Amino acid sequence: MIKENFLIFPIRKSLSKFRNIGYKKIIQNNEFEYGIKIKNIGNVPFRGGVIKNVIITPFKLNVNFDITSNKRFDIPPLNPGDVSIIWFDRTLSPISGQFWLNFNLETKNKIISFQNLIHFNIKNEHLLQQSITNILLIILTLITIGISISRLF
Structure with a gap:
């Protein structure tokens, strides 16, 4: 069986009015865009896949709030060393704090769940x-x- 190895980094971009004065962090009640950067760190080509069930969940356990995206996002085939950026959605959050980015990645060989692994902060x-x-x-x-x-x- 061929083992596919890749690194996944969260990426986000603030679309708030404060960006104009140089503040690039994500701010509560301001629109932002989020996604991932995926890099093939293996020795074999990655044949591509699909990302589904994208959910942003706050760290705060007493808060019942999630940001979800029901879209499917295609990951292109990646040769060793190749990088791909996938933007999921534009949204805003009425609450601040730290958030988890959760999703399922389906390849031809298996389904991988990334849960409580990738996080970011909303000011x-x-x-x-x-x-x-x-x-x-x-x-x-x-x-x-x-x-x-x-x-x-």
Whole structure:
């Protein structure tokens, strides 16, 4: 039996308004895109497969909330060393915290479940906005002090 070996990394891209000011992390109540990067690290070609049952689940056990995608995502054949990026969906989360990315990968030989293996974080929107407000208040205070000092001389 031929053994297929590959590495899977989660990828995500924030689509929030804060991206325009350089903040690229995923933020609560803001749209983001998520997927995986898969690399064939074996010595034999990977013949491809299908990803199904994609679910994002929060770490918090007392929260009954999941983000699901019922679509099928094809993984192309990969020669040794080849990499493929597969974007699953665009969505947003009304809650913040750490999340698991779970899915089933079906190849011609077997079905592999990736559960509680891959995780990422969603930043609390309120805390981010409060940080930005605090920075702006500090800047405004420094400007006001600077103007007051310049009038003395």
